[in-house]
Structures are given as structure tokens and as C-alpha cells.
Amino acid sequence: MQADILEYSGEVRHRFETAPRHGRILAAHAERMAGGAGDAQRGVRVEFEARVRDGRIVECRFRAYGCPHVIAAASWVAEHAEGREAGDAEWLDPLRIAALLEAPAHKLGNLLVVEDAFRACIAQRQGAVR
Amino acid sequence: MQADILEYSGEVRHRFETAPRHGRILAAHAERMAGGAGDAQRGVRVEFEARVRDGRIVECRFRAYGCPHVIAAASWVAEHAEGREAGDAEWLDPLRIAALLEAPAHKLGNLLVVEDAFRACIAQRQGAVR
Amino acid sequence: MTEISTPIYFDYAATTPVDERVVRCMVECLGRGGCFANPASSSHAPGRAARGRVEAARREVAALVGAGPTEIIWTSGATESNNLAIKGAAHFHADRGRHIVTSRTEHKAVLDTCRQLEKEGWQVSYVTPGAGGITTVAEIEPALRKDTVLVSVMYVNNEIGTINDVAPIGRLCRERGVLFHVDAAQAAGKIPVDVDALCADLLSVSAHKVYGPKGAGALYLRGSPRSRLEPLIHGGGHEWGMRSGTLATHQIAGMGEAFRIAVLEQDAEAERLRALRERLWSGLVGLGGVHLNGDAERRVAGMLNVSFEGVEGESLLFALRDLALSSGSACTSASREASYVLRALGREDQLAQSSLRFSLGRFSTVEEVDYAVRLVREQVDRLRALGPGGGASQQEAM
């Protein structure tokens, strides 16, 4: 392990401890999106659920198996997804999240899994609607 | 150098410090024996002088360039030569002297130079008399 | 009740604090008023006094492993001892054959040394340990060849604390005329070590695993100084020419004192630690989904390596940052790699990745263990709840 491995930014520490937007969503099927990516055997598994109304995400929740950066990133994404158009993932830039969390370079792979999970979540709904 | 190099027996310390029988002998040519062995360039040079009367050594003195064992051995030999027959060197046993001084094995070579010097001393007189 | 100050140290297998008695002994060899001279300075009394300390320590270390003093060669630690033993014997006996047998769960100081010898043309067989991670004659014997010159098996594994069946391996090696090296870095001071009972020709120990200083170690070499090794470090001819360099009096004296204390106290200490470890284990096992790594019986008293289902290792470590413990071996954690020891034991990736090594020691207390149990239970529960298998969210539960 690297010497820096347990040196986390305030943002990561806060989200790891309190896990804002963690949980599940109870919603009618028509309003619900859900999706996930990764595999715990490989160290990361992230899942998102969202409630959509009028094409917008009104509520978003995550569940995550992974390092503190993964948990923090999933929490951040769930929080910032709320209010956005349901089909939009363009705002989600793993590099920007990495910078925001002060994550070391070798964590980028893990953050891509978070992005994949969110895209899977909104893709599922897109699939369901079409 | 060996760890034991400066660990000398009481006998060696005493003779090294006080050098009994060190010096020269002022005697008529007929009564005087003198001889030496060794070479300071090789680390040891010992010389003996003795005054002989009625075929016996009545006084013996040494001078020595060498390690403390050499100085002690030369002192011991000069002391023990007194009273003996002038031609006799059989009593002089370097192994016994080594044991007496508690000298380490690698010092035996040096003690042989002390013996050689004494033999040279008495040989010179034998030569002069014959 | 003892005051608990965090982080609580549970990493005695990585290194130990130096015992106060050892610190005192070391300090005596440092400053102006002390025994600071060079032990090689035989030309003066302070140098000879330093040499005296070095030789007294040599006798203590020899005593702990049942050796003669001249069979102990000072090194900078067990890493160097392992290198000197394996490369030194291999190079010295190269004409007798170029095959070495070792196990896949050795310390990197053995494995990387063997890899280096492979680059130099040696062949190395790496056997997989048997059940519970224990290496026995059953694994080693089939790997022996006519040209095998050396077998190297650790006494106690540094990640899981299991005790290998080294004595029978030693007897086998002796029968076959093969040199036997034992890395006893994690055994010395914890269980009895006897070079004759083990039939060991070479045995490595380190001071800092036994409440002595880091950077001090020794290699036992049977029959030394008549028997020889090719040195790693040349210059000056110290240690019968097998390890040159100014001897660090304070380090060596400290190691001697540490080993002296170990001889006296190790039995009582082991008993106390075994009770603490059992308390820890029964506290953790109640969580469910907790797996003990390595044989449950054949292990040193103070070490417990456990894997947790459904929690990720790094997050677990961070959540438990009030406990100073390691995942995988600290000695190898300068490099980033999942535990090769747990993989060799066949642990699936998730469990290998979520393992924690608790290692208890001389200063561990019941209160510390109880604190750890509470914290681990709380945090494992929390992290499991955060995961995909988790139930209701924290927020919704409120």
C-alpha cells in the first residue's frame, strides 16, 4: 500500500462518515430508475436508484462497496444528480470528481466504475421508456 | 590488531613499567660479554650485555626495541641469567617464558628473537675465550 | 481500568516498541559518558569495553536459539539475514547444485532473494502450503531434487501467524544432505526456537519483533566460523569475514537485552496473549461473515488474521483508524499488492482484500481488546449497510 493511502481530503472524510444520499428509493415503477456497475470481487460495486418526475431526477440514492473515494464519489454524484434531466450524464466528469475529492491518480479506475453505475442507472430508465 | 593485544599479564605489566635489568654494563673487556639479535625494521631488536667472573654471569643487562612481551622477556632472561654458568643457555626455554608471561601464541616468534640475542651474547664470549 | 489512548497499537507483528529496559541498555552505549567506542578499536580500553558488550549480547542471542556464540553473525535485520543465508549459501555451494526449495508464503525477503538467484541461473521451487497455510514435509519432500542445495521455510508466518512444521523438514534435509534455512523472525521471542531441534543450518532473527531496536538482526550459521558463507558485504573482515562494517554496539546490546528478556518472559507472555486473542476472536465472530485466516490451532499466541464478508478493505481500515493495524504484511506494504499469502491459501479475492491482521503484544490489555471489538462490530455493520447488499439507508432509518 502507498504511504498516502489513508490520507483523505475533508470532502472524502465527511462523505465517508455521514454517507449523504445513501440508501434505497421507494417509488412506483414508472418513476424509478436503478442501475449498477462493478463487482465486489474486484473491489468496487456501486448502485444508484433515482425517482424521476417530469423528466427530472427528484431524488437519488447510492449503495457502494469500495474504498472511501468510491463511497464519497457515489454520494457526491447522487447529490448532484438531483434536479437534473433524467437522461443527462454529461455533467458527470470523473476527472473533475477526482480533483474535487483530491483522489490520487491510481483511484481513477474506481471512479470510472461510479460513472458507469450512474450511466447504467439512467440507461435503464431510458430503456424502460423507449 | 587482535582484541587481546593490549591485555597483558601482571608479570608483563610490571616488567614493562619498571624494566628491571635494563641498561648497559661497564666492565673490563675480559669480563664482558655482549650480543644481540633482530632488526627494528622488522619490529624486534634485543641486546644483552653481561659481566662474567669465574665462568659465571654476575651481572646481566638488556636493551630492547619490541612489544611489551619482548621487553618483559628480555628483562626476565637478564635477571635469570645472573649466577649461571657463562656458556649455558639450556635453561632458557622460550615456550616456558611464553607461558610465564601469558603471551599469546603469535608472540612466540618475538620471544625466539630474545633467545637468539642471549645466545649471541654468550657465544661472543665463548668465541673470545677460545 | 487502564486509560485507552488511540490509536491503539495492534501491529506488534510489524514492529514492537522497544522495551524500556532495552532502551536503557542502548542509551548506555551512545553518549560521551557511555560505551560508545568502536568495538573494532582493540587498541584501547573503551574499544575493548564495547567489544565486551557485543560479545555478551552474542551470548544472549545464541542462548535464545540454542546456538554457540560464534555461530551468531550480526546483521542489520532479518531481511539482511535472509539474503545472507540464501545468497551466501547458494553462492558458496554453487558447485554442489543450483536448486532451491521454498514456499509461496515466505516473507518477501526470502521470495525476492530467490527471484534474484533465479536471474543468476538458479532454479527455485515454490511449494504451496498445506491445509491451514501450514508447510510440512508433505509439501517439501516432493520438491527435493538431486541438485537441491538449500531449503528455506519460515518458522512462523508473518501475515497469519501459523507455525510451520519445520523440525521434520529439517530432519529430512539433514538426511538428504541439503542445507536448511529457517526464517524465525516471527518466532523468536514468541515460541521456543532451538536450532538443534529444528535441524537448522541457518536461522534468521530480528530484534525489532522482540521489543528490541529496528535495524539489528542476526544470522545463525551452524559450525561458524569453520563453516562459511559468501558474504554480501565486504570490507574489514568483521564477523569472521562474513559481514563487514562497524558493529553498532547500542543496537547489538539492545538486541541482546531484548532476547535475554524474551527468554525469561516468553512463556508467561504467550499465555497472556493467547487469552487476549481468544477474547478478541470470540468478540468478532459474533458479527457473522467473519473468517479466520490460517490454522486455528497451530499459531503463535498474539496473532489473528480475519477476513470480513461484505466490507472493502481500505474502507474498513479507514473506519477503524482508531486501531493501528495492518491489512496484509506491513513489511511488504511498501509495495502495493494484494496479500499473496492469502491468495496462496486460496482465499477468494473479496475476502483476501478485506483481511485485517490483529497482532497483540507485551503492552496489549483487555480494555484495548474490548474497545477494538466494539469498534469493529460497529464499523463492519455500518459498512455492510452502505453496500449493495445493505438494507435501509441510514437516513431513512432515522
Added chain:
Amino acid sequence: MTEISTPIYFDYAATTPVDERVVRCMVECLGRGGCFANPASSSHAPGRAARGRVEAARREVAALVGAGPTEIIWTSGATESNNLAIKGAAHFHADRGRHIVTSRTEHKAVLDTCRQLEKEGWQVSYVTPGAGGITTVAEIEPALRKDTVLVSVMYVNNEIGTINDVAPIGRLCRERGVLFHVDAAQAAGKIPVDVDALCADLLSVSAHKVYGPKGAGALYLRGSPRSRLEPLIHGGGHEWGMRSGTLATHQIAGMGEAFRIAVLEQDAEAERLRALRERLWSGLVGLGGVHLNGDAERRVAGMLNVSFEGVEGESLLFALRDLALSSGSACTSASREASYVLRALGREDQLAQSSLRFSLGRFSTVEEVDYAVRLVREQVDRLRALGPGGGASQQEAM
């Protein structure tokens, strides 16, 4: 007037007592309350604190030699540093050539290492230093060949204290594309050492010559960790893979503190020691038949190596046992051999054999020097009188 307690220490070149400030710094890294964790234990805060100490010390050592921190590799002392530099560079660059140039007056840690490489098939040219025992470009240049890969020349000689002309040798090596190693064990803390000014690619230092602990050293490697060496000690990948083994925090922190102090104090200290040495020399020279070994000007402040006509070395040492000093180098006195350095300088046997090395240091005083002068005069007179050239006997003189 200071109280004098005997034996008076005049062997600072063999080793130094550890400065009190350094002892304090070391003790902070030893016991339970201290920074004792394994610096490789990155998984917990105590481990990271230990790593912090190690890195702070690396900066101090780097600063003393004008290097970048990543160019400093921790070792167990200058003996290991010299081995790692020379074998490590030779093995790593074996494809570029197998010829090494060094001098006949190097420390055994260099000479014995070169001999080992000769056994492995390298060729080594051992040049004889020029006037006053100083090695310059004039000796080195003619020895260079197309297949020369490494030149190794010490900065300051450990027996006679002379300062070699290393910077021009470094420039020559750079022009010719040859690696340049400098053994600076006796230079660091005594004179300014700057790897750039010396054009050194590799440079060895040791803590215990600079009021730091024995068993701690460093190797400077230009461009590390991009530039590489073949390690001597494998296992775990510490120090960018170039030197494995648990880092000894207290040793390293002590070395850092010792080097920090040296940077601040070495100029003033050198001035003070120069005055003491001159006082010593003028006291001794009055005896007659006293010869200074090595150049009178190009030398470090505290070292004086003198030969006495007409007195045998061992008897002289014993007569002067109130002074802790060495004949020949303490570092090589684990083996029994006359000083090869003085022989290389062409001293006749008697004088080579009767040499004493006085080395002064941080705690030497005027009173100690005056005591030494009195004692040496008295005892040299006495021993000369005992010898074949001596005059009247003591007894008869009474």
C-alpha cells in the same frame, strides 16, 4: 580547568560519541510513548508518523551533501554504502565494461569490494596516491580505459586525514562518461561536501563519524530513483527497491539530526579543532624523530597521524594507554595487518609500525591535548631509552 578523566578519547575518526541532541531524538523513536511504529506501515497513523521522521531525516542528509531527498538511499553504514555503490553499479552496468579504477589507500570497504569483483571477473586498477598521500587526476587519468565503468576515490583518508583532489577527478570522469563514486565517510561533517561540485554520481556517508549512531549510513545516487543500481539486499522493495529491510526510524532520525547539527556547526568546529591539532603537533614535534604522515596542509582539521623513530608501536600504545587512540585504522583493526596506507605512502617499516593516529573531535579540549603531549613525550623518551640506541640504564642513572 576541566577535569581530565582517562582514558582520554582521541579516536574520533574510528567513531564518535552520539551527541546528546541526537540521543534525545533517537529515544523519541524507541519506546511505547514514542514514534516506534514501522515506517512501512502505511495503513495506520503511527506508521505514517514514523515515515514522516524518516523523510525529514532524508532531507537533512540530502542537504548536507547538496542532493535531492530521493537521491538518498538508507543503508546500515558506509561499509554497506560502499558495497552497494561499487557492486551495485558494476553489476548494473556490466554490459558497458568491466574495469574499475580506485586507489591503494581506500578503506577496506572499497578495497575488499573491488577484490570481490575481481573474483567475479572484473579488472581493477589500484593507483598509488601522489605526494603526501593525495590522489589527484594525475594518478587516475592514466589508469582510465575504454571499458572503465567506475572510478572510486575517497574524499578524506581515514588513517592520515588527507583530502584527495576529488572534484577534478569527478570532472574527468564526467567527460569520459565514467561513473564516479566518492567514499565521504570521513569528510561529511568535517569539510563541505557537495555532490555537484564533486561531479559525484555516488557518494557514501556514515552517521557514526558525525556524532550519530553506528549502524546508520546512506548512499547518494545521482538521479535516483530514475537511475538504478543492482541491490545487494532484496525483499519488500523499500528504498525504491534498491535496499530492502525495515527502516530503523531511530537510527535514521538520529542520522538526520546529526547531519542537521553538522551543517550548522562544522565550520566553527573545524576552526577549533585545527587550533587543537596545531597545539598537539607543536607539542610532539619537539621530541625529535617525529614524522607527520600525509600532506601537512591538505587535511581535515582534527586528524594527525605521526610516526616515532626508535619506538615500537605496540609498546607505545600500551605506554599511552591513558589515551584512547589507534595505530592504523580502527575500522580495519579487526584484522591483523600493518598499515597498508602508510606502506602505500612509502614509509619504511619501522616508522609505519610506530604510527599513532590522533583524531580530535567535538568534545576534545586544550587540557586533553596538553595532557597527551606531556604523556607522549615522557613515554617516547622512556621507550627510546629502553631500546638498543638508548643511553644509560634507568637503574644506573639513579
